[in-house]
Amino acid sequence: MLAFTARRLLQLIPLLFVSSILVFLLIHMAPGDPALLLLGVDAPDEDLEAIRIKWGLDQPLPVQYARWAGRLLRGDLGTSYVSRFPVLALIKLRIPATIELAALSFLISSILGFSTGVLAALKEHSWIDFVVTSFNTLILGTPSFWLGLLLILFFALYLDWLPPSGRSVGLLEDPGKAWKYILLPALSLGLSQGAVLSRFVKSSLLETLTQDYIRTARAKGLRERVVVVRHALKNAMIPVMTVMGINLARLLGGTVVVETVFAWPGLGQLTIDAVASRDYGVVQATLLLTVVIVLLVNWLVDVAYAIVDPRIRL
Amino acid sequence: MSDNTLSSGLRRIPRRSEGIYATAWRSLMRNPLGKVGLGILGMFIFTSLGAPLIAPYDPIEIFAGDELLPPSFNYLLGTDELGRDLLSRILYGGRAAFAVGLLAVFLAFVVGALSGLIAGYVGGAVDAVVMRFWDMIMAFPPILLAVGVVAVLGPGSFQSAIALAIVNFPRFSRLARGGVLSEREKEYVMAARSIGASAARILLRHILPNVLATLLVQFALALVWAVLLEATLSFLGLGTQPPNPSWGSMLRSSRSYLRIAPWYALFPGATISLLLLGLNLLVDAVRDALDPTRARRLA
Numbered sequence: 055m056l057a058f059t060a061r062r063l064l065q066l067i068p069l070l071f072v073s074s075i076l077v078f079l080l081i082h083m084a085p086g087d088p089a090l091l092l093l094g095v096d097a098p099d100e101d102l103e104a105i106r107i108k109w110g111l112d113q114p115l116p117v118q119y120a121r122w123a124g125r126l127l128r129g130d131l132g133t134s135y136v137s138r139f140p141v142l143a144l145i146k147l148r149i150p151a152t153i154e155l156a157a158l159s160f161l162i163s164s165i166l167g168f169s170t171g172v173l174a175a176l177k178e179h180s181w182i183d184f185v186v187t188s189f190n191t192l193i194l195g196t197p198s199f200w201l202g203l204l205l206i207l208f209f210a211l212y213l214d215w216l217p218p219s220g221r222s223v224g225l226l227e228d229p230g231k232a233w234k235y236i237l238l239p240a241l242s243l244g245l246s247q248g249a250v251l252s253r254f255v256k257s258s259l260l261e262t263l264t265q266d267y268i269r270t271a272r273a274k275g276l277r278e279r280v281v282v283v284r285h286a287l288k289n290a291m292i293p294v295m296t297v298m299g300i301n302l303a304r305l306l307g308g309t310v311v312v313e314t315v316f317a318w319p320g321l322g323q324l325t326i327d328a329v330a331s332r333d334y335g336v337v338q339a340t341l342l343l344t345v346v347i348v349l350l351v352n353w354l355v356d357v358a359y360a361i362v363d364p365r366i367r368l
Numbered sequence: 369m370s371d372n373t374l375s376s377g378l379r380r381i382p383r384r385s386e387g388i389y390a391t392a393w394r395s396l397m398r399n400p401l402g403k404v405g406l407g408i409l410g411m412f413i414f415t416s417l418g419a420p421l422i423a424p425y426d427p428i429e430i431f432a433g434d435e436l437l438p439p440s441f442n443y444l445l446g447t448d449e450l451g452r453d454l455l456s457r458i459l460y461g462g463r464a465a466f467a468v469g470l471l472a473v474f475l476a477f478v479v480g481a482l483s484g485l486i487a488g489y490v491g492g493a494v495d496a497v498v499m500r501f502w503d504m505i506m507a508f509p510p511i512l513l514a515v516g517v518v519a520v521l522g523p524g525s526f527q528s529a530i531a532l533a534i535v536n537f538p539r540f541s542r543l544a545r546g547g548v549l550s551e552r553e554k555e556y557v558m559a560a561r562s563i564g565a566s567a568a569r570i571l572l573r574h575i576l577p578n579v580l581a582t583l584l585v586q587f588a589l590a591l592v593w594a595v596l597l598e599a600t601l602s603f604l605g606l607g608t609q610p611p612n613p614s615w616g617s618m619l620r621s622s623r624s625y626l627r628i629a630p631w632y633a634l635f636p637g638a639t640i641s642l643l644l645l646g647l648n649l650l651v652d653a654v655r656d657a658l659d660p661t662r663a664r665r666l667a
Binding site: 203207308310 | 500501503504505507508509510511512515516517518519520596599600603604605606616619622623626627630633634637640641642644645648
């Protein structure tokens with residue numbers, strides 16, 4: 055198991071390396087002179103030249119990449135062209151909000167998706183199945199940003215139960231106060247991903263219930279609950295874990311949109327603001343950080359998969 | 369021989385064999401949800417193409433003094449914050465959604481499928497490099513990749529089409545490659561090779577028609593994604609730029625007026641949802657039509 059985990063982790067290194075090259079090249083294709091963006095159009099030519107030399111902007115691309123990668127490994131993510139703050143400081147300010155939102159959304163999507171998927175599978179062709187399937191189809195056709203606006207309209211503006219936007223304190227600092235602000239954004243993300251998961255859980259469980267060993271378990275006289283919980287669910291969940299991992303990775307992309315809807319001060323909002331203001335230093339760092347997180351999540355899913363199904367360690 | 373025997377004999381005569389697409393079309397037409405999806409898509413295509421004839425007003429015409437009006441006889445879906453007719457903007461917004469979506473998916477289809485066909489046929493280092501490159505692209509969450517590309521190219525409809533095409537390249541490429549891998553060792557390919565057909569001719573004339581069905585399903589799926597991502601990019605202010613109408617940008621603007629003009633968000637949002645619903649129903653039906661075993665497994 056340790057060897058498998060280490061092997062998968064080592065396979066990440068070339069992926070991270072190529073991802074960093076992609077992000078570096080992408081941002082370097084952007085128009086505009088970084089020195090001008092940093093110092094402003096009124097800066098004297100000698101200052102611009104000094105910045106270019108200091109940052110290696112006059113060097114060939116491979117040299118620039120090597121210097122940038124070296125700074126990354128030392129924890130230096132560069133400087134924001136707009137605010138002049140270190141990008142790492144900006145990210146540290148914003149990342150807790152995104153982690154909270156992604157974690158709660160993941161929890162909501164997993165609970166909803168799992169429970170409704172199992173219910174729909176066990177009550178196939180019943181009215182419960184019809185309600186769950188219809189609900190999932192409806193949610194899947196609703197973009198998360200519109201779902202967010204609908205939730206704001208109904209719960210915040212019409213019923214006045216919850217605030218429409220913003221974040222007060224961290225969820226771990228003061229849950230009693232924080233939950234009101236995070237609930238609607240987390241639902242916007244969680245419902246969509248939950249619908250995806252629900253469909254997959256249903257089809258995976260239905261497929262598992264047709265297997266020979268399930269027929270054997272029933273023939274042995276085991277109660278249906280035991281057949282489902284002890285035999286079917288365990289095996290049906292193996293492919294479902296992959297979908298849950300994909301969901302978690304997708305959530306990180308989805309937070310970009312939902313943070314904009316709810317003015318949630320997270321990494322997604324930071325990225326969009328940076329794109330709008332052509333703050334390429336921040337865009338570069340947040341893109342790379344997101345890819346690193348996605349790759350790490352995929353690695354964790356692989357490891358969890360191997361724990362549950364020992365066959366794939368071979 | 370009696371009439372009954374004759375007619376029952378005639379009924380047993382098998383149909384002339386028909387192609388896969390004709391069979392799939394007939395199967396699609398027997399699927400009620402597929403027909404609903406096709407109807408919804410047809411309605412959107414009709415209204416988008418016919419927007420200049422159907423829309424009551426110019427979508428960018430401002431009617432001063434008529435800002436944020438609710439639905440009425442003059443403005444069937446109400447007006448926005450500048451006094452522009454929402455119905456007209458929604459009708460014209462469909463053009464942006466389809467134009468960007470179709471351009472993006474067509475580009476992705478051509479580039480992605482070509483790269484997959486070549487990588488799968490040539491194999492070796494070419495295959496490894498191409499597939500690893502697409503794996504890298506797929507490591508990026510689609511919306512973030514699209515945002516990153518737009519950050520470089522700048523906001524706009526054409527730029528968002530390029531961004532959406534890049535997001536979809538890997539899927540088409542992997543599907544095409546998978547198809548080539550399973551077809552290239554078949555006898556008809558060997559026969560073509562043995563009579564001296566070039567690689568290009570074998571790929572395009574012989575192998576591509578046999579993998580086209582899978583690619584068409586992906587085309588439909590990618591179109592659903594492209595419409596959604598275009599609306600998302602516009603919502604983020606990175607897609608179609610004002611004053612040109614786009615459903616996503618209308619939702620973006622509506623946020624500030626949710627309390628006083630909820631219709632401003634409801635109608636564009638409902639439009640996007642209806643189109644996505646229709647596309648999803650159609651895609652499911654197309655998949656079932658082209659892969660009947662899938663329909664039997666899910667039944």
